[in-house]
Amino acid sequence: MKSIPSTSEKILDIAQSLIVAGGYNGFSYADISAAIGIRKASIHHHFPTKAELVAALVDRYRQQAETGLNSLRELVASPAEQLQFYLNYWDTCIRDASQPFCVCAMLAGEMQMLPEEVASRVRAHFQTLAAWLTSVLSAGAEQDLFRLNRRPEEEAQMLMASVHGAMLSARAFGDPGLFIAIITTQVAKLTK
């Protein structure tokens, strides 16, 4: 079922884990080279510059995220469950350390010194995610599943901030369980 990954995809996989660990300036072509056993120059064949590599990475990430969120809408009817699945996804990622941080949240912190082609894509991801959360929250409110104290857009912003902040806290304290602890508290206030 799972096709063998191409070299380009392997490069992006490694780059993603390196960025999540140390940000844009926290990895080099040499790191990727060492990780997948290919020469530095060969990576430049696939991605001529570092900015292009990370831009491609964010594009892939955005597409995966969008696909995931949309399929969530089809697979799970209830907005409350959609939200829960989203949060469980991150909880699992953080717990098994497979992806303990959102790559776009990481890059957002470095926004001021990112190449423009990367920065614009990170901004776009935040827009997309905020829009998805907004639609889930307002659908849930209509079905009387959520109790919103503010406009859905505001609640969505707040929830998104909590999710990314909780990732930060979990990492700062070195405690994966802290993520869901924070988020559960947050969501409890939302749920009827």
Add this chain to the structure above:
Amino acid sequence: MKSIPSTSEKILDIAQSLIVAGGYNGFSYADISAAIGIRKASIHHHFPTKAELVAALVDRYRQQAETGLNSLRELVASPAEQLQFYLNYWDTCIRDASQPFCVCAMLAGEMQMLPEEVASRVRAHFQTLAAWLTSVLSAGAEQDLFRLNRRPEEEAQMLMASVHGAMLSARAFGDPGLFIAIITTQVAKLTK
């Protein structure tokens, strides 16, 4: 009143703004050198290694923060106002771009690749801040100013995550006003 800053302090000032902009790997001795008009080697005189420089920076930051939070307790009696002053401080910093991000929150994101002497200090700051927020929240709850749905420690964790997450959002969207928008929504749920 305000004494002229020593070279060491100027170095830390610049380093702090550079870290806030781009993280631990986002600045170099050459950057500091250019910014304050001193040779690279002279910076090594004050701070032999980069790790020591950043460790000293976090120490200074922690001390300033602790002093600020403690004096807040003396100057303002009400826990509700103490919390409001803390949040206003960050709102002002972000609005005038003087310090649009907490240096420890920035470093927390890079935790996995920080030198241990830096990482431990960042962890300590998070502990201190969480403890301060916990004490403010529980004092406020006793005085019937706050309505806490969870234990004070949990609410404090949640609030801290929201503050740092809101910083991230404000930066991602390039909208300084977003910080206080998110935080106000959050605090409204807390306040009676």
Add this chain to the structure above:
DNA sequence: TGCTATCTACCTATCAGTAGGAAGGTTATG
């Protein structure tokens, strides 16, 4: 034949860090 992927070998710029010395101020000693 041409295209794709990889290689070796190399480039220039920058990284953190060091060696050693010049200038000026402070302190200890006669």
Add this chain to the structure above:
DNA sequence: CATAACCTTCCTACTGATAGGTAGATAGCA
């Protein structure tokens, strides 16, 4: 008080390592 010794701060000049990136060749595949 004079001066020698020392200390602090900054400098020029350098090091080895690594950064991102390039040139050009090779091998296999369509």
